[in-house]
Amino acid sequence: KSNEALNVMISGAPASGKGTQCQLITAKYGLVHIAAGDLLRAEIATASPIGNRAKQYMEKGLLVPDEIVVEMVKERLLKPDSQQHGWLLDGYPRSLSQATALNSFSFRPHIFLLLDVSEHVLVDRVVGRRLDPLTGNIYHLKYSPPETQEIAARLTQRFDDSEEKVKLRLKTHHQNVDSVLSIYKDITVKINGNLSKDQVFAQIDTALTTLIHQRNPASGSL
Ligand code: AP5
Numbered sequence: 001k002s003n004e005a006l007n008v009m010i011s012g013a014p015a016s017g018k019g020t021q022c023q024l025i026t027a028k029y030g031l032v033h034i035a036a037g038d039l040l041r042a043e044i045a046t047a048s049p050i051g052n053r054a055k056q057y058m059e060k061g062l063l064v065p066d067e068i069v070v071e072m073v074k075e076r077l078l079k080p081d082s083q084q085h086g087w088l089l090d091g092y093p094r095s096l097s098q099a100t101a102l103n104s105f106s107f108r109p110h111i112f113l114l115l116d117v118s119e120h121v122l123v124d125r126v127v128g129r130r131l132d133p134l135t136g137n138i139y140h141l142k143y144s145p146p147e148t149q150e151i152a153a154r155l156t157q158r159f160d161d162s163e164e165k166v167k168l169r170l171k172t173h174h175q176n177v178d179s180v181l182s183i184y185k186d187i188t189v190k191i192n193g194n195l196s197k198d199q200v201f202a203q204i205d206t207a208l209t210t211l212i213h214q215r216n217p218a219s220g221s222l
Contacts (some may be wrong), residue, residue, distance in 0.1 A: 005086030012115030061168025115193035
């Protein structure tokens with residue numbers, strides 16, 4: 001029996017649906033969503049020297065250096081809410097050195113969710129993605145269109161969401177993914193991410209419910 005908060009990692013190629021699924025996971029399980037990409041974009045928005053430096057890498061689809069990312073994620077994980085409610089780590093670790101750093105701070109996931117999506121689907125998802133700056137909601141012009149004209153009018157596009165940029169991001173992903181997967185293979189649950197948003201969530205929901213039940217058979221809940 002374990003009363004320790006649930007710690008989840010979610011991984012997958014660019015635009016595989018990590019952010020979309022994280023919104024559904026946090027709504028149901030109350031975990032604290034920590035997305036490396038979001039932390040970096042927040043830093044860019046402040047126009048800090050670190051943000052400006054990070055942007056140079058992100059624009060090329062390259063990994064931002066560890067000395068920036070590792071510290072940022074560590075700080076967020078150490079905040080009391082992550083410790084109390086459990087965390088949902090999205091887009092980190094992306095390399096062996098990032099995984100090693102996390103391990104050395106004793107942050108260990110209970111489950112590693114891997115979103116598996118075909119390459120041609122990824123490009124289509126990136127190009128149509130739009131974000132609502134007001135709510136943080138993720139839309140897609142074809143698959144998840146905005147509910148109202150008012151929302152449609154304020155949607156923005158990410159600076160690295162062109163077809164050309166996503167190819168660079170995919171290349172970086174392929175160069176690094178195997179080393180990360182090998183570390184977490186014992187706790188990996190592979191999710192078919194080609195299906196609809198709800199069908200993908202149903203698989204994740206089953207995996208998390210099963211895990212919670214295994215860790216705490218008496219309660220059957222968080
Ligand atoms: P990051 O922000 O993490 O981007 P990414 O990994 O490329 O992933 P995305 O945010 O693009 O996609 P997602 O999987 O969240 O998909 P979404 O749910 O939005 O990283 C950006 C950059 O930051 C990196 O390139 C790197 O430079 C840097 N960085 C980040 N982490 C780092 C780290 N640890 N170390 C170093 N550098 C780092 O979905 C995509 C679209 O598809 C949306 O429009 C959505 O509506 C739609 N969609 C989602 N699910 C479905 C579905 N099931 N069916 C149909 N459409 C769907």
